[in-house]
Amino acid sequence: MSAAAGEPMPARRVQLHPLSRRIMHWVNALAILVMIGSGWRIYDQYPALPIDFGFPYYLTLGGDLSASEALTNEDGLSNALAWHFGAMWVLVLNILAYLIIGFASGHFRRDFLPITPRAFLRDFVAALRFRLEHRLGEYNAVQKLLYWGVLGAILLTILSGLSIWKPVQLQELTWLFGGYEFARVVHFFGMAAIVSFLVVHVALTILVPSTLVAMILGRASGTPHAPARDRR
Amino acid sequence: MTRPILRPTPLATSIERRLFLRQSLSVGALALLTGCDISDNDQVQRILRFMSRWNDRAQAFLFQRDALAPTYAESEVVRDFRYNAYFPVADVPKLSAADYRLELSGLIEDKRPWSVEQLHALPQESQITRHICIEGWSMIGKWSGARLGDFLKRVGADLSARYVGFQCADGYYGSIDMATAMHPQTIMAFTFADQTLPAKFGYPFKVRIPTKLGFKNPKWVTTMFVTNRFPGGFWEERGYNWFSGS
Numbered sequence: 001m002s003a004a005a006g007e008p009m010p011a012r013r014v015q016l017h018p019l020s021r022r023i024m025h026w027v028n029a030l031a032i033l034v035m036i037g038s039g040w041r042i043y044d045q046y047p048a049l050p051i052d053f054g055f056p057y058y059l060t061l062g063g064d065l066s067a068s069e070a071l072t073n074e075d076g077l078s079n080a081l082a083w084h085f086g087a088m089w090v091l092v093l094n095i096l097a098y099l100i101i102g103f104a105s106g107h108f109r110r111d112f113l114p115i116t117p118r119a120f121l122r123d124f125v126a127a128l129r130f131r132l133e134h135r136l137g138e139y140n141a142v143q144k145l146l147y148w149g150v151l152g153a154i155l156l157t158i159l160s161g162l163s164i165w166k167p168v169q170l171q172e173l174t175w176l177f178g179g180y181e182f183a184r185v186v187h188f189f190g191m192a193a194i195v196s197f198l199v200v201h202v203a204l205t206i207l208v209p210s211t212l213v214a215m216i217l218g219r220a221s222g223t224p225h226a227p228a229r230d231r232r
Numbered sequence: 233m234t235r236p237i238l239r240p241t242p243l244a245t246s247i248e249r250r251l252f253l254r255q256s257l258s259v260g261a262l263a264l265l266t267g268c269d270i271s272d273n274d275q276v277q278r279i280l281r282f283m284s285r286w287n288d289r290a291q292a293f294l295f296q297r298d299a300l301a302p303t304y305a306e307s308e309v310v311r312d313f314r315y316n317a318y319f320p321v322a323d324v325p326k327l328s329a330a331d332y333r334l335e336l337s338g339l340i341e342d343k344r345p346w347s348v349e350q351l352h353a354l355p356q357e358s359q360i361t362r363h364i365c366i367e368g369w370s371m372i373g374k375w376s377g378a379r380l381g382d383f384l385k386r387v388g389a390d391l392s393a394r395y396v397g398f399q400c401a402d403g404y405y406g407s408i409d410m411a412t413a414m415h416p417q418t419i420m421a422f423t424f425a426d427q428t429l430p431a432k433f434g435y436p437f438k439v440r441i442p443t444k445l446g447f448k449n450p451k452w453v454t455t456m457f458v459t460n461r462f463p464g465g466f467w468e469e470r471g472y473n474w475f476s477g478s
Contacts, residue, residue: 046368063272072471074367078471079471082281083280166477169477
């Protein structure tokens with residue numbers, strides 16, 4: 001299905017995203033941003049990591065600081081929690097729909113598979129040398145693995161989050177994550193993995209803006225993008 | 233597999249550029265909003281409160297009457313347990329056994345007040361459980377006391393009522409669902425770490441509920457009532473979730 005390396009590339013390529021996928025993508029983007037912003041405010045109340053680190057207030061979600069201090073004698077934790085436990089429903093329902101549709105429609109199998117170690121190694125080395133070109137409508141092996149990776153990170157963060165939310169009712173799950181305290185650490189690193197993905201994801205979107213067009217309008221086409229280095 | 237071949241129109245390129253610009257602008261606007269006061273908007277607050285009420289129902293659904301909170305070994309008990317209230321420890325209510333009476337009201341048959349002596353005479357049991365604060369910290373402690381469910385039966389409370397409410401000597405107030413009140417691990421704790429409950433932890437008793445977050449465990453309780461009218465609570469009026477189960 002994909003052009004083998006060395007074969008001449010087709011002049012035009014097309015990226016298609018059905019409406020359902022585009023809606024789920026943007027709902028997910030919004031929900032994830034709310035979860036991260038409010039999660040950072042919650043983290044700052046009582047950091048899970050034993051290091052002196054906190055998120056700057058202006059990056060977090062939870063309302064005006066001085067108003068919270070006057071009203072509830074804290075840094076907007078109640079607002080942050082309300083956001084977090086509100087947006088979690090949106091996130092979870094959306095991800096479930098995405099998984100069901102992704103597996104049922106063959107989207108995952110078609111676009112995210114196969115990933116062979118050899119293809120991964122080849123594309124990974126090319127990416128490190130800034131020689132990995134982006135072919136619209138087709139994901140390279142590094143990209144495929146990243147999508148599985150972030151999907152795994154989101155699921156891990158959801159599950160560890162549930163185990164923190166319900167350490168009694170879902171105590172088997174909490175146990176699986178090494179108990180309440182350790183589950184908080186897992187939840188943190190799950191978030192860190194998602195944020196790392198987002199940095200790469202957004203950076204690459206800026207490099208290849210037509211992917212963004214496809215995710216908004218449903219379709220984008222163009223000549224194959226040259227590696228970033230050669231475009232300068 | 234074949235893919236449909238579609239020809240791009242020249243228009244697409246310019247739309248692409250414009251859209252990207254607009255999109256990056258709205259991403260910036262979003263970042264600005266999250267850092268700013270979107271949470272303090274009235275409409276946003278209404279939505280958040282609606283979701284919080286939804287979460288009350290979801291948590292009541294998840295609550296299992298027979299599921300016990302995990303218990304721990306004596307060796308895991310934290311020695312230097314944290315004092316926590318909305319005022320400094322110097323200001324904690326200092327109630328005396330001579331003057332104290334637990335008042336009962338609402339849907340309870342026998343509303344006679346209870347003295348500390350009478351309360352201490354109730355059958356008691358111990359638990360070593362994890363106290364989890366909504367802020368994120370947690371500590372394992374040992375509490376002993378009488379089952380709240382047994383006490384409610386004894387005073388003839390209407391167990392089909394929806395809420396059990398508490399008023400406390402420090403001005404704090406709160407309420408829990410009847411199912412949680414009847415849970416076997418919900419106790420009126422008279423001792424902490426095998427010592428009479430010190431003033432800073434709620435003498436003469438605190439309601440210890442290991443299936444709820446810390447702030448749902450009222451200290452210095454002076455009045456207990458049973459009702460079908462939603463009583464709310466101190467922190468709940470400040471935006472915290474009412475059910476707050478764990």
